[in-house]
Amino acid sequence: MASRVLFLLLSLIVTTFWLNANMLKSMQLKKGTLELHFSKLLKKEDLRTEVIAQKGRTRYIFDFKNCTLKKGVQSIKSKKGPLSSIRVGQYKPHTVRLVLDSKRPFALKYYQKSKPIFYIHIPLDAKRIKQGKPKQVKKKSSAKQLFSKVLPEEREVVEEVPYAKPNINLRHNYKIVIDPGHGGRDPGTMWKGLKERNIVLQIAKRVARKLRTLGFKVLMTRTNNRRYVKLSSRTRYANKKGADVFVSIHVNSIENKSRYNIARGVETYFLMPARDARAKRIAARENREMLKGEDLATKRMFINAVFTGPKIELSKRLAIDVQRSVIQSLRSRYTNVKNGAARGGPYYVLVGAQMPAILVEVGYLSNPIDRKRLQDGKFQERLADGIVNGIVNYLKNREREID
Numbered sequence: 001m002a003s004r005v006l007f008l009l010l011s012l013i014v015t016t017f018w019l020n021a022n023m024l025k026s027m028q029l030k031k032g033t034l035e036l037h038f039s040k041l042l043k044k045e046d047l048r049t050e051v052i053a054q055k056g057r058t059r060y061i062f063d064f065k066n067c068t069l070k071k072g073v074q075s076i077k078s079k080k081g082p083l084s085s086i087r088v089g090q091y092k093p094h095t096v097r098l099v100l101d102s103k104r105p106f107a108l109k110y111y112q113k114s115k116p117i118f119y120i121h122i123p124l125d126a127k128r129i130k131q132g133k134p135k136q137v138k139k140k141s142s143a144k145q146l147f148s149k150v151l152p153e154e155r156e157v158v159e160e161v162p163y164a165k166p167n168i169n170l171r172h173n174y175k176i177v178i179d180p181g182h183g184g185r186d187p188g189t190m191w192k193g194l195k196e197r198n199i200v201l202q203i204a205k206r207v208a209r210k211l212r213t214l215g216f217k218v219l220m221t222r223t224n225n226r227r228y229v230k231l232s233s234r235t236r237y238a239n240k241k242g243a244d245v246f247v248s249i250h251v252n253s254i255e256n257k258s259r260y261n262i263a264r265g266v267e268t269y270f271l272m273p274a275r276d277a278r279a280k281r282i283a284a285r286e287n288r289e290m291l292k293g294e295d296l297a298t299k300r301m302f303i304n305a306v307f308t309g310p311k312i313e314l315s316k317r318l319a320i321d322v323q324r325s326v327i328q329s330l331r332s333r334y335t336n337v338k339n340g341a342a343r344g345g346p347y348y349v350l351v352g353a354q355m356p357a358i359l360v361e362v363g364y365l366s367n368p369i370d371r372k373r374l375q376d377g378k379f380q381e382r383l384a385d386g387i388v389n390g391i392v393n394y395l396k397n398r399e400r401e402i403d
């Protein structure tokens with residue numbers, strides 16, 4: 001009896017899918033336009049797009065949900081323009097994926113009119129995009145377009161994104177520099193194949209994305225893992241750009257085996273002479289890279305700066321706001337979140353910053369619970385939410401004081 005019900009239920013699900021499912025019947029590249037012919041009109045909610053820039057390649061991904069691929073529809077090799085190939089396949093049982101591989105980034109436009117044809121306009125003559133000027137594709141005027149959109153080109157270098165005034169009730173437009181720790185030849189702390197430089201880059205990108213959505217101008221000191229940026233260049237960059245806030249993101253670890261299970265959680269640091277052993281130890285590890293590259297004069301400047309940092313008070317408040325928000329954000333979803341507090345520490349990367357500057361140690365790679373969570377996208381999102389809320393709270397508090 002039960003099996004019959006199950007069978008009926010399954011048949012119902014399968015039939016419902018087939019009744020609603022779309023099919024990609026053919027694909028043609030005509031001059032600069034790729035045409036995808038479907039069996040029915042594409043619904044907006046069935047389309048997901050993503051741009052991934054990696055290793056000198058850019059991939060434009062289109063996922064068509066509730067869709068199957070007709071037999072015989074094949075990928076296309078292209079030698080025209082920036083495209084190297086147009087790949088298509090049944091990515092998941094109900095999802096067809098289209099990938100445009102490109103040697104360089106460009107802006108492309110896609111749209112659908114009243115017929116079930118999905119158009120992707122590819123600028124075959126797309127020249128290399130100039131830095132700092134995202135090129136806009138002209139809107140085609142057509143009343144019948146059901147939907148259309150321009151995918152932004154994604155560049156791997158430090159970029160400046162045009163921004164609107166924040167819609168979070170802040171009176172000024174603020175510029176935030178996000179600094180993912182380490183990078184390039186400096187992997188940061190390492191644990192069972194995991195590298196700090198990779199994890200902090202992932203989290204930093206989430207933070208940057210969220211801040212941009214809120215309308216902030218966001219700059220990153222690095223946006224890939226190939227490049228090593230000298231510690232002293234990071235705050236210098238923030239100074240040059242006139243940033244209002246500098247946030248460096250790091251992952252912690254401890255060498256003492258007997259403390260693997262004890263040392264865990266989030267700690268936020270601002271620049272201050274080391275008072276306690278922990279601050280000294282962690283700062284020593286984060287400063288290690290500095291001792292290699294810099295000359296004696298720079299090192300001496302560092303020591304002096306630690307004792308005369310003009311922004312200590314503001315940085316301390318930023319650290320307190322960020323620490324509090326991160327813990328709040330994590331505790332709303334996770335149990336067993338350890339609050340490592342806001343602390344002062346002699347971090348070289350914060351030296352020379354002309355704006356409030358902090359360093360967030362988002363967790364310990366040496367701790368099994370933290371290690372597992374730090375790799376998880378959902379946890380990273382919570383961390384990013386916390387950092388963003390902390391920055392916003394800090395700025396709101398500052399604006400209130402100035403009144």
Ligand SMILES: [Zn+2]
Binds near residue numbers: 188196250
């Ligand atoms: Zn670090």
